[in-house]
Amino acid sequence: MVRALDPAVISVLWQAIYHLLPDHVDDHPLGCHRRRAPDLLCFRGLLIRLVTGSSWETVEALMDYQVSDTTLRARRDEWIAAGVFEALEAETRAGYDRIIGLDLSYVAIDGSIHKAPCGGEGTGKSPVDRAKLGYKWSVAVDARGIPIGVAIDSANRNDLKLLEPTLDAVAATGLLADIELLTLDRGYDYPVVRTRLAGYGLTELDIQKRGSKPPPGTPHRITLGLRWIVEALNSWWSNYGQLRRSTDRTDTHRYAAISLASTVLMTCRLIDYRDQWGTVPTPNR
Numbered sequence: 091m092v093r094a095l096d097p098a099v100i101s102v103l104w105q106a107i108y109h110l111l112p113d114h115v116d117d118h119p120l121g122c123h124r125r126r127a128p129d130l131l132c133f134r135g136l137l138i139r140l141v142t143g144s145s146w147e148t149v150e151a152l153m154d155y156q157v158s159d160t161t162l163r164a165r166r167d168e169w170i171a172a173g174v175f176e177a178l179e180a181e182t183r184a185g186y187d188r189i190i191g192l193d194l195s196y197v198a199i200d201g202s203i204h205k206a207p208c209g210g211e212g213t214g215k216s217p218v219d220r221a222k223l224g225y226k227w228s229v230a231v232d233a234r235g236i237p238i239g240v241a242i243d244s245a246n247r248n249d250l251k252l253l254e255p256t257l258d259a260v261a262a263t264g265l266l267a268d269i270e271l272l273t274l275d276r277g278y279d280y281p282v283v284r285t286r287l288a289g290y291g292l293t294e295l296d297i298q299k300r301g302s303k304p305p306p307g308t309p310h311r312i313t314l315g316l317r318w319i320v321e322a323l324n325s326w327w328s329n330y331g332q333l334r335r336s337t338d339r340t341d342t343h344r345y346a347a348i349s350l351a352s353t354v355l356m357t358c359r360l361i362d363y364r365d366q367w368g369t370v371p372t373p374n375r
Contacts, residue, residue: 092141092329092330093354093358094137094140094141094330094351094354095137095138095141098361099354099357099358099361100133100134100137102357102360102361103133103137103353103354103357104130104133106178106181106182106353106357107133107174107178108129108130110172110174110177110178110181111129111169111172111174112168112169112172112174114126127156127157127158127161127165129165131153131156131157132157132161132162132165132166134153135149135150135153135157135162136162136165136166136350137350137354138152138153139162139332140330140331140332140333140347140350140351140354141330141331141332142331142332143330143331143332143333143334143335143336143337144331145159145337146159146160146162146163147159149162150162166343166346169346170342170343170346175345175346175349175350175353176345176349178349178350178353179349179350179352179353180263182352182353182356182357182360183236183238183263183352183356185356185360186236186356186359186360189360189363190359190360190363192232192234192236192238192265192268193232193233193234194232194233194238194265194268194269194270195233195270195271196233196269196270196271196272196273196296196316197230197231197232197233197238197260197269197271197272197273198230198231198272198273198274198316198317198319198320199228199229199230199231199253199256199257199272199273199274199320200228200229200249200274200275200317200320200321200324201226201227201228201229201249201252202226202227202229202324202327202328203216203217203218203219203224203225203226203245204224204225204226204227204245204328204333204334204335204336205219205222205223205224205334205335205336206223206224206225206245206335206336206337206338207222207223207335207337208223208336208337208338208339209223209339210338210339210340211339211340211341212225212242212243212244212340212341212344213225213244213245214244214245214246214247215245215246216245216246217245217246218245219245223245224244224245225242225243225244225245225336225344226242226243226244226245226247226252227240227241227242227327227333227348228240228241228242228243228249228252228253228255228256229256229320229323229324229327230256230257230259230260230320231319231320231323233316233319234319234359235319235320235322235323235326235355236355236356236359237323237352237355238260238263238265239256239257239258239259239260239261239262239263239265240256240259240345240348240352241255241256241258241259242341242344242345242348243255249277249278250277250278250280250283253278253283253286254286257287257290257292261290266290266291266292267291269292270294271294271295271296271316272287272292272294272295272296273295273296273297273315273316273317274295274296274297274298274317275297275298275317276297276298276299276300276301278297279297279298279299279300283297284297296315296316298315298317323355326355327348327351330347330351332347333347333348333351
């Protein structure tokens with residue numbers, strides 16, 4: 091269930107994001123233009139679009155025309171330029187690590203293909219959707235399903251091509267050296283992959299063997315093993331309409347949506363932790 095529109099979640103998210111928003115400079119010479127729409131209202135609009143995947147015009151209608159679709163797009167671009175979504179995700183992950191703790195005893199990486207009917211940057215013919223336009227994300231998750239690095243490209247890009255960009259994204263968070271075991275599916279079972287992973291310092295690997303088949307007479311089953319957690323995240327992200335069927339035309343906008351979805355996931359985990367234990371302990375400083 092998508093909880094991004096839960097008032098409790100919005101409240102916590104807003105407390106985390108408002109201090110990251112850039113200051114607005116009103117440079118109109120007469121000061122007689124229309125009053126600027128509140129940031130909180132625009133943030134709610136972005137969450138509605140993330141959850142529903144609706145057009146900006148539909149989001150405007152869902153918000154009873156309190157803010158225009160043009161303003162929503164402009165505010166999103168303003169915040170992207172200021173690095174708001176990237177900083178919000180990083181701060182939330184750091185807070186999650188302090189309070190609950192990232193579990194890097196094993197990390198799983200996998201890709202997932204989704205629709206991109208409007209085309210644009212980073213899209214291509216989908217091999218699983220009759221060559222319609224689509225895009226793919228490749229994500230690394232910790233043992234509890236928390237995303238720690240993601241890369242996106244066109245739907246026809248092989249998973250192997252996205253492995254190194256995904257690991258580079260993990261390295262950018264400073265978590266790469268803490269990975270104890272990396273688990274991958276059979277699509278990565280090549281000597282060249284192991285060589286590349288060794289270059290990242292990853293030698294403890296759990297890679298499903300290519301060509302492995304069940305014993306004769308037994309039904310064929312897909313064995314996920316430790317990789318179930320990344321498949322769960324792919325399914326969870328796919329609940330978001332904006333990610334499942336992206337009408338954004340640039341990778342920058344898709345990365346922002348994924349960052350916001352990652353932030354919601356970690357925030358919900360923190361809220362559940364608080365509700366389970368009553369209070370969140372104050373980290374030692």
